[in-house]
Structures are given as structure tokens and as C-alpha cells.
Amino acid sequence: MTPAIITKDLTKKFGDFTAVNGINFEAARGEIFGFLGPNGSGKTTTIRMMLGLLPPTAGEIQALGISVKGNQAELQQRVGYMSQRFSLYNDLTVQQNLQFYGAAYGLNKVDLKNRIQDALAMAGLEGRENAKTKDLSGGWRQRLALSTAILHRPELIFLDEPTAGVDPISRRAFWDLLYQLVADGVTVFVTTHYMDEAEHCHDLAFIQRGNIIARGSPARIKETMMxxxxxxxxxxxxxxxxxxxxxxxxxxxxxxxxxxxxxxxxxxxxxxxxxxxxxxxxxxxxxxxxxxxxxxxxxxxxxxxxxxxx
Ligand SMILES: Nc1ncnc2c1ncn2[C@@H]1O[C@H](COP(=O)(O)OP(=O)(O)OP(=O)(O)O)[C@@H](O)[C@H]1O
Ligand SMILES: [Mg+2]
Known part of the structure; x- marks a missing residue:
């Protein structure tokens, strides 16, 4: 099988400023790929290009074996995204948020009902269906955001700093969910600032000022970079x-x-x-x-x- 993601000389310029500078990497299927870098290093810009939300200035991206350019409609069905400021509707309940996103993915009523049940169970949100989203703690909101991002059962999911500002116990619980997804064959691409989380990734890339400065498993990076x-x-x-x-x-x-x-x-x-x-x-x-x-x-x-x- 082709890798889940392949980038070739992927570049993004904003005016004269190069935010992503010709990066090349592959992410294998069914693994957790960690994308690490300080603030402003180009993580979100890279994710947005991989999702087809932002056109690259140069270079190519393949996701799930097909070019991102020109295949957005197909990829929308096969890829999930949890953005850095996850976009839940705070005035809606847990159930209503799930319904909203499910409908946006074009799920029919029966599928949607089952998927919402599964999502609630997976995220441990059962019993909180009618809670207003704004009343949930950070950890629960984050699980709800993940649930909405995987309602359509994507093969590949992009998570942009999903655990920022969440307590350690909730972070651990969230990572357990990610492992569950990977066990089901999903590929997870995740950005994080937390080094303990990076240790839990199968594969890593360090990005700095738009350049990839290290690549490989945590063990390999430690061996070669230090x-x-x-x-x-x-x-x-x-x-x-x-x-x-x-x-x-x-x-x-x-x-x-x-x-x-x-x-x-x-x-x-x-x-x-x-x-x-x-x-x-x-x-x-x-x-x-x-x-x-x-x-x-x-x-x-x-x-x-x-x-x-x-
Ligand atoms: N639309 C834009 N116009 C101009 N510059 C931008 C734009 N989007 C991002 N940038 C710049 O590109 C660089 C990379 O931004 P990006 O958001 O990708 O960083 P990041 O690694 O996700 O950072 P953080 O960890 O803070 O989320 C930053 O210097 C940012 O200011
Ligand atoms: Mg970012």
C-alpha cells in the first residue's frame, strides 16, 4: 500500500515570507505520525495544505494514494480534521454538535444515529449528550471535537495540537483514543508541543522555520540527533x-x-x-x-x- 501521506518539495510562501520550505516526508499507514515544532514553525500551514484548504506555492502532496490537488471532494470523505481551535458550537449540546457535523459529512439518518452512538461510547461521552458544549471541561470538549472529526470514519485524520491546555489525565485518555483509532487501521497525523506525547508516536518530524530538521522514530531521532x-x-x-x-x-x-x-x-x-x-x-x-x-x-x-x- 502507498503511504498515507507523501509530500514532495512542499512549499508555502506568504508574500516574501517562506512559511514552509520545500519539505519532503512520508507517513506510513496505520501509524501515529508526530509533527513537532515551535510556535510559527509551519505546522498548521502544512496541515492546511495537506487538507487542500490552502494551495501550496510549490510542490505536491499525495494523501491516501491520490493527489490532494483536484481530489478534494473524494478526500473530504476519507480524511478527518480537528483544527487547532477546534470548531465546536458552544451553544449547542454534545448531541447537536455531533448531528451538525454528521449532516455536514452527508451521513444519512440511520448511519448518523449509529455513528453518534459509537462516537459517544468511544469518547466516553455517554450520559453527557444533552450537556451544553460550553459547560464541558477542556478534556471533554477535546474528546467531543475528536468524535465529530471521525464521524464519517476517515482513513486518515489530522489533529492540530489537540491536547493543548488539557490536563495530564485527559491527555492520557485522549491518547488512548488515538491508539484505538490506530488499532482500527486509521492513520493519525498529530502536531504537539508535549514531548511525552511525541515519545508515543511511531514516527516523527521536527520542523523549524519551515524546514524539517529531523525525521524518524523517537528512538532513531535520539540516536542520530544528539x-x-x-x-x-x-x-x-x-x-x-x-x-x-x-x-x-x-x-x-x-x-x-x-x-x-x-x-x-x-x-x-x-x-x-x-x-x-x-x-x-x-x-x-x-x-x-x-x-x-x-x-x-x-x-x-x-x-x-x-x-x-x-
Ligand atoms: N495567512 C497567512 N499570512 C501570512 N503569514 C502567515 C499566514 N498563515 C501563517 N503565517 C505565518 O507562517 C508561519 C507559520 O505559521 P503556522 O501557523 O503554520 O505555524 P505553527 O507551527 O502552526 O505555529 P503554532 O505552534 O503557534 O500553532 C508563521 O510565521 C505565521 O505567522
Ligand atoms: Mg499551529
Missing amino acids: DGQVLEISTSDAIKTVKVLRAAQKAGKIPLKEVELYGSLVHVVAPNIEKKINDIQAILKKAEIRTEQMAVIEASLEDVFIASMK
Whole structure:
């Protein structure tokens, strides 16, 4: 089977500004493809082009084996979309939103009734059919938005930051739904800022200023993109630790690639990090920072993301 998505030199310019700069990638069918990038890097623009909502300035896109250009009507039936500001009608109830979207997809009455039942069950929204959408919490609204986007049983679904601003438990529940879809053979293309979610994708692309700077499974990206190892340090003062180590790095006292605050810990990245531990300890001691623990750990995607986004 052809991949779910193929882009060839896909480009979008707004005037002189290049938002997406000739990107090439493929997304395999039946997988979760994560599209990661900082604000303004071109994620939504790429999705809108893949949906046929925005014409590319140059390049081509195939979705589900056919060209997006010229096949929009067919693809609308086969593709789903949950936009970044998911467009639910707040004054309608859960049931009414589902009915509205079902009708928009042209589902007949019997199909629609069954699909709405399935959607309510899948999203765990049973019993909330008559709740006003505006009274739902963020997590429930997000599940409802997903339900409306898959009423027509798409083979491929685009989710643009579906979990932004939602609590961790709801995010987890939402991802369980995505796995359920994938188990049914659906391809999921999802943008996210959450690195723990990125770890759960089968395949990833990092985009920065319209360019893809890393591609592959989470494990492969960690292997290939990280120049060095991560030393995790716990000290009496994490913020001061970052300041002191960055100053030492700047002054050329120690060759470090990254020094980042990581919650209450500090992550230091450098090639051959084991050989630098003594020097780091000495620098911290001199600054009267007490080191509580140091360990070389496996790089997380967040480490890789921060390191590669510079
Ligand atoms: N219609 C437009 N006209 C001009 N510039 C635009 C337009 N749409 C997007 N841009 C610009 O293109 C760049 C990419 O925007 P895009 O919305 O694709 O980013 P994003 O990665 O989705 O960001 P975010 O994480 O904030 O959603 C941004 O600099 C944005 O300002
Ligand atoms: Mg966006």
C-alpha cells in the first residue's frame, strides 16, 4: 500500500515570507505520525495544505494514494480534521454538535444515529449528550471535537495540537483514543508541543522555520540527533547551577553543548560527558553550590528537541 501521506518539495510562501520550505516526508499507514515544532514553525500551514484548504506555492502532496490537488471532494470523505481551535458550537449540546457535523459529512439518518452512538461510547461521552458544549471541561470538549472529526470514519485524520491546555489525565485518555483509532487501521497525523506525547508516536518530524530538521522514530531521532550524552544534576540551587555552568561555558572554561533547567534538575549535554564530571563538580563547588546527585541518563526527546532547535 502507498503511504498515507507523501509530500514532495512542499512549499508555502506568504508574500516574501517562506512559511514552509520545500519539505519532503512520508507517513506510513496505520501509524501515529508526530509533527513537532515551535510556535510559527509551519505546522498548521502544512496541515492546511495537506487538507487542500490552502494551495501550496510549490510542490505536491499525495494523501491516501491520490493527489490532494483536484481530489478534494473524494478526500473530504476519507480524511478527518480537528483544527487547532477546534470548531465546536458552544451553544449547542454534545448531541447537536455531533448531528451538525454528521449532516455536514452527508451521513444519512440511520448511519448518523449509529455513528453518534459509537462516537459517544468511544469518547466516553455517554450520559453527557444533552450537556451544553460550553459547560464541558477542556478534556471533554477535546474528546467531543475528536468524535465529530471521525464521524464519517476517515482513513486518515489530522489533529492540530489537540491536547493543548488539557490536563495530564485527559491527555492520557485522549491518547488512548488515538491508539484505538490506530488499532482500527486509521492513520493519525498529530502536531504537539508535549514531548511525552511525541515519545508515543511511531514516527516523527521536527520542523523549524519551515524546514524539517529531523525525521524518524523517537528512538532513531535520539540516536542520530544528539551530539553527546546528558548529565542530570540535582543541586541545592538549580537556577544558580544553570547560571554558573553557562558562564563557565561562555568563558571557555568547559566545553559544554547545552545547559538547561529541567524542572528542579539541570541537564548538561556534551560529548564524553563522563570525563567532564570532575570539572563540573569543581565549578559548582567554587560557586558554593552543593551537588546532591549526578547521573548520566538517556536523552529524552525534549533534550534532543532543545539541542536541535538552536
Ligand atoms: N495567512 C497567512 N499570512 C501570512 N503569514 C502567515 C499566514 N498563515 C501563517 N503565517 C505565518 O507562517 C508561519 C507559520 O505559521 P503556522 O501557523 O503554520 O505555524 P505553527 O507551527 O502552526 O505555529 P503554532 O505552534 O503557534 O500553532 C508563521 O510565521 C505565521 O505567522
Ligand atoms: Mg499551529
